[in-house]
Amino acid sequence: MSADKGITPRATDFSAWYNDVIMRAELADYSPVRGCMVIRPRGYGIWELMQRALDDMFKATGHQNAYFPLFIPESFLRREAEHVEGFAPETAVVTRAGGKELEEPLVVRPTSETIIYSMLGKWVQSYRDLPVLLNQWANVVRWELRTRLFLRTTEFLWQEGHTAHATSAEAEEETLKILAVYRDFMENWMALPVLTGVKTDAERFAGAVRTYACEGLMQDNKALQAGTSHFLGQNFARAFDVQFQTMDGTMDYVWSTSWGVSTRLVGALIMAHGDDVGLVCPPRLAPLQVIIVPIWRSDEERAATFEVAERLKAELTASGVRVDVDRRDGMKPGAKYYEWEGRGVPLRLEIGPRDVAQGQAMSARRIGGKQPVSLADATTVIPDLLDGIQTELLARARARRDEHSVRGTTKEQLIELMEGQGGFAYGGFCGDGACEQVIKERTKATVRVLPDPEFRSAEAPVRCVWCDRPSVTEAVWARAY
RNA sequence: CGGGGCGUAGCGCAGCCCGGUUAGCGCGCCUGCUUCGGGAGCAGGAGGUCCCCGGUUCAAAUCCGGGCGCCCCGACCA
Numbered sequence: 001m002s003a004d005k006g007i008t009p010r011a012t013d014f015s016a017w018y019n020d021v022i023m024r025a026e027l028a029d030y031s032p033v034r035g036c037m038v039i040r041p042r043g044y045g046i047w048e049l050m051q052r053a054l055d056d057m058f059k060a061t062g063h064q065n066a067y068f069p070l071f072i073p074e075s076f077l078r079r080e081a082e083h084v085e086g087f088a089p090e091t092a093v094v095t096r097a098g099g100k101e102l103e104e105p106l107v108v109r110p111t112s113e114t115i116i117y118s119m120l121g122k123w124v125q126s127y128r129d130l131p132v133l134l135n136q137w138a139n140v141v142r143w144e145l146r147t148r149l150f151l152r153t154t155e156f157l158w159q160e161g162h163t164a165h166a167t168s169a170e171a172e173e174e175t176l177k178i179l180a181v182y183r184d185f186m187e188n189w190m191a192l193p194v195l196t197g198v199k200t201d202a203e204r205f206a207g208a209v210r211t212y213a214c215e216g217l218m219q220d221n222k223a224l225q226a227g228t229s230h231f232l233g234q235n236f237a238r239a240f241d242v243q244f245q246t247m248d249g250t251m252d253y254v255w256s257t258s259w260g261v262s263t264r265l266v267g268a269l270i271m272a273h274g275d276d277v278g279l280v281c282p283p284r285l286a287p288l289q290v291i292i293v294p295i296w297r298s299d300e301e302r303a304a305t306f307e308v309a310e311r312l313k314a315e316l317t318a319s320g321v322r323v324d325v326d327r328r329d330g331m332k333p334g335a336k337y338y339e340w341e342g343r344g345v346p347l348r349l350e351i352g353p354r355d356v357a358q359g360q361a362m363s364a365r366r367i368g369g370k371q372p373v374s375l376a377d378a379t380t381v382i383p384d385l386l387d388g389i390q391t392e393l394l395a396r397a398r399a400r401r402d403e404h405s406v407r408g409t410t411k412e413q414l415i416e417l418m419e420g421q422g423g424f425a426y427g428g429f430c431g432d433g434a435c436e437q438v439i440k441e442r443t444k445a446t447v448r449v450l451p452d453p454e455f456r457s458a459e460a461p462v463r464c465v466w467c468d469r470p471s472v473t474e475a476v477w478a479r480a481y
Numbered sequence: 482c483g484g485g486g487c488g489u490a491g492c493g494c495a496g497c498c499c500g501g502u503u504a505g506c507g508c509g510c511c512u513g514c515u516u517c518g519g520g521a522g523c524a525g526g527a528g529g530u531c532c533c534c535g536g537u538u539c540a541a542a543u544c545c546g547g548g549c550g551c552c553c554c555g556a557c558c559a
Contacts, residue, residue: 023492034550036549086558086559089557090557090558144558144559146556152558203559205559211559234533258559283511293515295518329526330516330519330521331521333517334518335521336519338519338520350518355518371541
């Protein structure tokens with residue numbers, strides 16, 4: 001099982017590197033179905049940890065899980081004009097089932113707003129029924145022309161939150177609350193620093209009033225939209241007639257939100273932290289955080305190192321560390337090291353006869369750094385080491401992002417940057433969609449977000465980076481996935 | 482959907498131009514022995530509809546025609 005083939009270096013071909021890492025770390029594989037992937041246990045394990053963390057956060061903010069059908073009557077999609085325009089071209093539709101043509105075709109959900117609003121109409125009568133705070137973990141299908149493992153597959157797994165409120169302000173607050181939850185998760189679990197802000201109309205979700213997003217910068221200096229939170233206003237409520245009686249007896253449509261993150265986050269994790277040896281997984285999302293490698297020559301040494309290794313595993317497991325012992329015979333320690341490094345395990349503990357004699361293990365961090373750890377205090381030192389790696393990964397990613405962020409960009413700089421090394425370019429924006437379109441055609445860069453206040457430049461730009469008309473807002477451009 | 486590349490053992494490839502008799506190599510896999518603190522060595526062994534269909538030929542992995550699939554780039558894409 002040891003690597004028989006090297007990984008393409010990032011600098012040589014980032015796409016090839018990305019695919020190589022996924023194969024090497026056994027995260028996913030291509031399936032017999034075009035555009036669809038198989039998520040293998042090591043990849044799914046990361047997703048499960050992501051789900052667990054996010055689900056806890058959603059519950060802590062008052063949301064409940066529910067489940068709506070995979071199939072949506074085709075007519076539902078057509079009820080919201082922008083929504084159908086945005087999604088119809090990429091839907092898969094079932095026209096035949098049970099051996100005969102269906103009276104009405106069923107769309108395989110590309111997102112569930114329509115079917116959820118069709119139900120909310122039945123459930124919401126009064127302001128007392130609000131807010132409705134739902135989340136769904138599901139698979140969705142979007143018939144993309146070009147797919148990439150984790151980043152854009154025909155079928156993907158995600159969560160979609162859908163909430164309905166009595167007032168616009170409350171819905172807006174919910175939208176921002178979730179954006180903050182996403183950011184918290186991305187930074188503190190994925191060790192991925194993100195920019196938050198609002199999307200321009202061109203990048204807005206089909207059917208939303210406003211779309212907010214978290215944008216990360218990958219190691220090839222392309223941006224990745226890691227999560228979105230939409231303020232839907234009353235658009236879907238009107239389309240599906242979700243009305244309620246207000247406190248003063250009048251009727252109103254509910255104000256709603258929707259928000260989601262997907263298995264794309266696994267791709268983000270890979271591209272944010274991986275290196276030329278393979279995957280680098282942040283400890284908090286690592287299915288296996290510590291791998292213990294016993295080293296021996298004789299049977300006596302084998303027995304002694306195994307005993308220490310198993311005892312250490314038991315102690316660490318009891319302290320909440322995800323750990324295993326590599327008991328395989330006939331494989332040299334070095335080969336095991338390479339294998340576990342390729343799989344992204346954050347910390348390795350080597351236990352040989354010398355370590356047994358000294359009551360210690362040699363620790364080796366995936367991101368570099370070796371030090372002996374006394375077995376006596378392993379249960380406190382190891383979690384500390386893992387925390388240290390988590391912290392360092394975030395700091396490293398943040399430094400990398402900041403290094404590739406340019407403020408007060410001029411038109412010439414924007415062109416040069418986008419044709420060259422890439423990164424986030426901050427600059428003034430006239431707010432005109434036509435200008436945005438020209439920039440996209442000329443530089444392939446899109447406005448990733450109109451950044452939230454904390455990300456804005458100290459000095460607000462005065463002129464549009466492109467057309468030199470007065471700037472109405474600062475914007476961040478980048479080429480994106 | 483346009484451009485490029487590629488389909489030969491589980492993986493990575495050679496062979497094809499110039500058709501020829503048992504289709505090779507590396508890694509991996511199985512068995513045994515020796516190894517084991519940074520990718521082990523030796524010996525033996527298993528494993529193939531050469532992507533598919535059709536054509537040319539005494540003979541096709543190889544030549545010709547047509548399909549299909551995959552990857553990359555682009556267009557498209559919360």
